[in-house]
Amino acid sequence: MTKPNTTDAGTEPDLEEAVHRALESYYRDGRPPWDTGVTPPELAALIEGRSEKDGTGNGAGNGAGNGALPPGRALELGCGTGTNAVYLARQGWEVVAVDLIDRAIEEAGRRADAAGVAVRLLRGDVTRLDELDAPGPFDLFFDLSCFCGIPPHRRDAYAAGLTRRAAPGARLLMFGYGPGALDDTFSGVTADELRARFEGWELVDVTPGTNPFPTFWFTLQAGNA
DSSP, rough: OOOOTTTTTSHHHHHHHHHHHHHHHHHHHOTTTOOSSOOOOHHHHHHHHHHHTTSSSSSSSSOOOBBBOOOOOOHHHHHHHHTHHHHHHTOOOEEEEEEEEEEHHHHHHHHHHHHEEEEEEEEEEEOOOOGOOOSSEEEEEEEEEEESSOGGGGGGHHHHHHHHHEEEEEEEEEEOOOOOSSSSSHHHHHHHHHHHSSEEEEEEEEEEEOSSSOOEEEEEEOOOO
């Protein structure tokens, strides 16, 4: 997987603009590689629990299985064209979904309308949640390769925004690729970085992905204070 060049962006605002342009180019040129139109089984396993019928945790059994999360409020960071926001709404969650790209939000709106579900879609920067109408608390945060592409100088703001909106014991399920996977100098995320940036959260699980380059599923849980 390649990414338009952002290595010569210059200042921090220049880097943010370069990332914005790169994301826009993906949607302009076709479906981005992270926007497959299929809900990841890792999200389904968290939401629906392990199926009592087939034991796979992929929701293929008779409804919710053992360990299913009770529906609550969910915030998706970098929602793309809405596949997972619609899935969560269908599972009974109250969903707010944010993306930086107009084309993505527009398609997500069409997808939600076609599915007959309510999703509150916000066009904006996930590192500047205080500028959006996305008050907490949220019981679940979902991030499918959003954080790992954020410029490093904005990552603490991302973590702080989620922390301020987290209900006691809230979960964050994050998919990310490791450093060096893409053609720039900053993309990627590690478990150590998440432990350092998400003060008051516990990193409860790290599961390698199945991609041909290093990827991971991270699960964090907010404290009860």
